[in-house]
Amino acid sequence: MNSSKKIAQGYLFLKPFNRVYLPTNIQNIIIKNYCEQNDLLLKLSVNEHNIKNCWMELFSLLKKKDTDIIVMMSIYMLPDNKKDFIKFCKSLKKNEKHFVFVFENLKIKNINELKNKMNKFKLFKELNKFI
Amino acid sequence: MKKNKVEQDFIKNGFIISKIENKKNFLKIEKKIYLIIKKFINYKKKSTEKYLFNNIHKYLDNKKLNNLRLTIYKKLNSDYEFYKTYFSLAAKTIEKLVGTEIAAQNKINFSIQMPNDNSSKLEMHADSLSGESKFQVVLWVPLTNVFKTKSMYVFDKNFSKKTIEKLDKYKYDGMDKIYNKHKNKKKFISVKRGEFLLFSPNLLHGNVTNLTNETRISMNSRFKNLFSTYSNKSQFGKRIGYFYVPLTIKPATQFALNFNIPDEF
Numbered sequence: 001m002n003s004s005k006k007i008a009q010g011y012l013f014l015k016p017f018n019r020v021y022l023p024t025n026i027q028n029i030i031i032k033n034y035c036e037q038n039d040l041l042l043k044l045s046v047n048e049h050n051i052k053n054c055w056m057e058l059f060s061l062l063k064k065k066d067t068d069i070i071v072m073m074s075i076y077m078l079p080d081n082k083k084d085f086i087k088f089c090k091s092l093k094k095n096e097k098h099f100v101f102v103f104e105n106l107k108i109k110n111i112n113e114l115k116n117k118m119n120k121f122k123l124f125k126e127l128n129k130f131i
Numbered sequence: 132m133k134k135n136k137v138e139q140d141f142i143k144n145g146f147i148i149s150k151i152e153n154k155k156n157f158l159k160i161e162k163k164i165y166l167i168i169k170k171f172i173n174y175k176k177k178s179t180e181k182y183l184f185n186n187i188h189k190y191l192d193n194k195k196l197n198n199l200r201l202t203i204y205k206k207l208n209s210d211y212e213f214y215k216t217y218f219s220l221a222a223k224t225i226e227k228l229v230g231t232e233i234a235a236q237n238k239i240n241f242s243i244q245m246p247n248d249n250s251s252k253l254e255m256h257a258d259s260l261s262g263e264s265k266f267q268v269v270l271w272v273p274l275t276n277v278f279k280t281k282s283m284y285v286f287d288k289n290f291s292k293k294t295i296e297k298l299d300k301y302k303y304d305g306m307d308k309i310y311n312k313h314k315n316k317k318k319f320i321s322v323k324r325g326e327f328l329l330f331s332p333n334l335l336h337g338n339v340t341n342l343t344n345e346t347r348i349s350m351n352s353r354f355k356n357l358f359s360t361y362s363n364k365s366q367f368g369k370r371i372g373y374f375y376v377p378l379t380i381k382p383a384t385q386f387a388l389n390f391n392i393p394d395e396f
Binding site: 023043047051055057060063064066087091 | 251254256262301302303308362373
């Protein structure tokens with residue numbers, strides 16, 4: 001195994017995100033393709049539970065010491081309510097992880113960057129409701 | 132097993148282990164996988180299926196493991212009706228557990244767990260939490276004897292039920308916290324080659340790094356009653372036509388499908 005490669009873990013979402021629904025096998029193919037193109041070592045992806053306001057598997061991933069990067073389809077898969085997002089940020093601060101959001105073509109390396117992008121994409125979501 | 136023993140055991144434990152019902156089909160699948168693996172690793176020696184399956188790690192680089200798994204998956208599932216052959220391995224038992232009108236997962240999955248490989252770990256989960264019907268059964272068939280860390284583990288019915296019901300307690304901790312707190316309660320299931328395991332998707336289960344010196348190859352797929360509910364929250368992913376395919380439709384159902392009874396005028 002090439003130890004210089006960064007270890008990525010795929011995160012699959014069964015619920016719609018920003019009005020998009022994508023079957024998990026398709027999400028998996030896209031994540032695999034992304035990791036191959038970017039020379040990342042992909043570990044088996046995890047499915048988030050199909051429960052409203054539940055990001056349990058994401059919270060587990062944040063704590064994983066053997067994972068460098070979490071790859072998911074979209075920034076809109078992250079907690080979208082204030083309380084859960086604050087908890088998520090606290091956990092991310094403790095457990096530094098990089099994020100890749102394939103649809104938005106974003107690579108996030110720290111929490112401030114993530115907060116900025118989250119605000120920006122929240123605004124886009126609102127705008128999209130009117131146009 | 133005596134009549135009704137299967138039903139009783141499943142209700143009590145959420146899983147059963149029994150002998151493969153169609154040995155001919157089992158051997159056919161085994162042979163096909165053996166030949167695919169031989170070709171993939173360019174293995175020229177004569178050996179038994181048992182030897183090669185248990186010792187793949189001696190001939191295969193870890194980096195190629197997923198490619199091999201996908202090659203087996205694609206080749207076997209290229210037969211569109213492979214799910215029927217797979218079903219035959221436990222048909223009578225599945226019918227006892229879910230009924231005779233059945234929906235089957237349209238693809239059969241393959242797992243290869245080589246010794247000390249961390250990349251193939253599937254951590255504690257319940258399929259019913261991930262958008263699959265809680266009424267299905269999972270048919271898990273190993274091609275090698277499996278035991279201890281070479282196998283999968285399950286948590287018992289009571290623990291799984293209580294944990295799932297109180298899952299919100301662990302909302303910000305994740306499944307790892309539950310697993311780490313209770314990992315001593317898990318039980319590795321021993322299944323011999325030539326046997327199958329049928330288990331409920333509501334049992335918490337998973338696998339750990341295989342610490343034995345043998346590789347495990349296993350297949351898994353899901354079967355449910357055609358008319359039990361599918362995942363109520365998933366519109367596309369785990370429904371007929373996407374994830375499941377009807378395996379058996381009885382004449383009364385087939386006939387009735389031609390009639391549209393009006394709901395209102």
